[in-house]
Amino acid sequence: MTEQQAHPYPVHWEADVVLRDGGIAHIRPIGPDDAGRLVDFYEKVSDESKYYRFFAPYPRLSDRDVHRFTHHDYDDRVGLAATVGGEFIATVRYDRTDDDGRAVSRSGSGTSGTNGPGGTNGTGTRAEVAFLVQDAHQGRGVASALLEHIVAVARERGILHFTAEVLPANRKMVKVFTDAGFTQQRSFTDGVVHLDLDLEPTEESVQVMRAREHRAEARSVQRLLRPGSVAVIGTGRRPGGVGRTLLRNIVEGGFTGRVFAVNTSFTDGTDIDGVPGHRSVREIGEPVDLAVIAVPADRVPEAVADCGAAGVQGLVVVAAGYSEAGEEGRARQRELVRQARGHGMRVIGPNAFGVLNTAAGVRLNASLSPGMPRSGRLGLFTQSGSIGIALLSGLHRRGAGPSSFVSAGNRADVSGNDLLQYWQDDPDTEAVLMYLESFGNPRKFTRLARRTAAAKPVVVVKGALHSGSVPAGHAVPDTRIPDSTVSALFRQAGVIRVDTVTELLDAGLFLALQPLPAGDRIAVLGNSESLGLLTYDAALTAGMRPAAPLDLTTAAGPEDFAAALAAALADPGSDAVVVTAIPRVGSEDAPDQESGDDPALAEALRATAAAAGGGKPVVVVHLALETMADRLGAPSDTPGTRIPAYSAPDRAVRTLAEAAAYASWRATAAEPGRIPEFDDIQEAAAADDVRRLLPPGAAPEGGLALGDADAATLLGRYGIQVRRALAAPDADSAVAAAARLGYPVALKTTAPHLRHRADLGGVRLDLADEGDLRRAYDELTARLGKPAELLPVVQAMAPRGVDTVIRAGVDPAAGAVLSFGLAGAPSELLGDTAHRLVPATDRDAAELVRSIRAAPILFGWRGAEPVDTDALEELLLRVSLLAADLPEVVAVDLEPVVVAARGLTVLGASVRLARPPARTDLGPRALSFF
Secondary structure: OOOOOOOOOOHHHOEEEEOOOOOEEEEEEOOHHHHHHHHHHHHOOOHHHHHHHHOOOOOOOOHHHHHHHHOOOOOOEEEEEEEEOOEEEEEEEEEEEOOOOOOOOOOOOEOOOOOOOOOOOOOOOEEEEEEEEOHHHOOOOHHHHHHHHHHHHHHHOOOOEEEEEEOOOOHHHHHHHHOOOOOEEEEEEOOEEEEEEEOOOOHHHHHHHHHHHHHHHHHHHHHHHOOOEEEEEOOOOOOOOHHHHHHHHHHHOOOOOEEEEEOOOOOOOOEEOOEEEEOOHHHHOOOOOEEEEOOOHHHHHHHHHHHHHHOOOEEEEOOOOOHHHOHHHHHHHHHHHHHHHHOOOEEEOOOOOEEEEOOOOOOEEEEOOOOOOOOOOEEEEEOOHHHHHHHHHHHHHOOOOEEEEEEOOOOOOOOHHHHHHHHHHOOOOOEEEEEEOOOOOHHHHHHHHHHHHOOOOEEEEEOOOOOOOOOOOOOOOOOOOOHHHHHHHHHHHOOEEEOOHHHHHHHHHHHHHOOOOOOOEEEEEEOOHHHHHHHHHHHHHOOOEEOOOEEOOOOOOHHHHHHHHHHHHHOOOOOEEEEEEOOOOOOOOOOOHHHOOOHHHHHHHHHHHHHOOOOOOEEEEEOOOOOHHHHHHOOOOOOOOOOOEEOOHHHHHHHHHHHHHHHHHHHHHOOOOOOOOOOOOOHHHHHHHHHHHOOOOOOOOOOEEOOHHHHHHHHHOOOOOEOOEEEOOOHHHHHHHHHHHOOOEEEEEOOOOOOOOHHHOOEEEEEOOHHHHHHHHHHHHHHHOOHHHHOEEEEEOOOOOEEEEEEEEEEOOOEEEEEEEEOOHHHHOOOOEEEEEOOOOHHHHHHHHHHOOOHHHHHOHHHOOOOOHHHHHHHHHHHHHHHHHOOOEEEEEEEEEEEOOOOEEEOOEEEEEOOOOOOOOOOOOOEOOO
């Protein structure tokens, strides 16, 4: 370490970020080896930008300047650079100042930090900040990205305020500061704008950061899915082979842009199926937006370097031999991403099946799919090529198709989160279907899915539930999120979760063709009494409210179906209609039963649904009518005429139930609730408690379990009162404790193997006097063991009520999760527990209480008195705030919480402290790098 470096090089400050235009920049600390890069960068900056930086003409940097701007202690003085292709495109620097705000220097677009190499070595909480962006890269959002990262660095080093001085004419830099969303003060003196930013994140600053992330990541995907030109690298001369197949699919799919074939063996004038061939991308001589790389893995680095030099915007890598091939392949995969991002390119793959975009103005089939699918309104993302084939094939058989499709293979870079960013605003996409086997950032997925689902449905099937690990080749770490937590994440985000690819297609087909139901009331009609009854039963099982089936008899003709359907669609008492159909019998115009066809019936149903205006969904259940689904779903220029058809009642009704639940969630999605503030919470005192109990560097393996007194004190800071329990090592101590607490009392063991196990006799309740207490004590110890083993305590009786359990725990992948259930068998044996991410809103708390299967017990089941759910929801919110405010509190367990008709009592509590895992959804925006 040099004299200047108070800290070693902070590698964790390095990050890849997506810029406003969808390009990639690498942000990293500036070090002594960057002198040459800094000089080259400065020479490319215009005189005007230099003037804004230094408030004076400053044509070149002196040797002293170069030393000053490349030597930092990574504490009082920090410099960051944004790089593309290893070269600087922008810099930012802060210099700590004294707490009285005394500036050490002045600068242009911020401050220059012209103090000497010794700096202030201060311990102040303020710093002056300065930016400089190369003119060719201004307007790309580089300064905003650098501001986010330098703010995170400053806060890590204890700096809470930035000060800056900016010339009024430097409007771009003023806008960077004022648009950041931080609390700020602004003044104007001596011809200079003085800015003071409070670096504490605000709701506005977080929203600004996430809005920028959304626009940038959506734009980066758009560059991949809507290119103006495509080059296929690895195109063979002879038909066959992956590269030649990809080229053929692009050409035959009708791609509207320019196409190029690339192979190192080509010579000038090479023609491959009418496509010009070139030795390299750089020799093409015109811009290439997307490169599809189909060469062996050992030749990919050369191809990527060629693309980077030619200014290609994005890559689809279909080559295998990466993480799925072991540790050597994993290292090769990391280098691929590092190399591509270094050139400002994003990567789909490696080991990818490819991408599709059916929009009329694009018509891109850069995949191994042999034919261009029908144009549709569904966005498809899959982590498996074989599942991708099944999805495309299934949609094609049902007369539907995607708007765009991405099969990401090892998803080393572009992931489902990126596609959610794109599809949220894509006008060609009405619903999103995803097959996921792993989560790179579950909290971010939940946030993005919730925002997307508020506008359009998101349907997910989660694979690899029970394998214990993600499939070989996936870039994401093996987080092993419990399935119950996954379900909670989806439920909170409004995601429609299905269990199979067939159900994914069922849901997608419905969402592509029909409106959402306004409620859960179903009309059932058809020409089979038995099929109608099966549909009725399936609707009840799915939680819907079906009307009695209308039997039209097997002799019913198309006009009978049309009349019944029209009446059901006009009936205000139904929200959706299920038509059941079997081949007609007993009619002269009935089709041959062996043909499995009834074109007149299909046409009558389509015409009737269209005439009704399409305001209410219609689905068809058919048996022995093999062509019915094709006829009902056949493309048409008339809106509202296409009807999804299913071969089993449960599939149709389950799809309706999922759509109805989503519609209900979406109706209130605009009001997710609020995170309340409680006046009695002592947040600062609680933080002091945590620092005292868990000093830096002193966390034991597995964390620190607090004693009862410390746990009660910490919980009390958040208004969570635990009923006092007094130790009773012998009968006399128990009697003395009861005298202090007042009868009636409870006697219970706190031994770990008996805790909360009333079924094993470890609890005695309603002990009214000393005699009862002594007898209970003798019985307890005689049956279960010595007092030293049982650790008995005496506690005042709580009002009668329902025993519940509330927990908050930190999942390594999902972060802090709040859980609720009834104590004992319902939650422990049956898994009847509900979960929500922290921090929970008041709406989340209400849903937690009501979403467990045993919830009716809380609301007066079988004539019982309802309990105080308002008090219960408040307790849930207090626990949520504690977990959100104090990340070192990695586990809270309140059991039992006895909820009475009025009020509640926390009878047992445990708290564990530990150093929390890093939160990947907080801090400055950055691309993951696994």
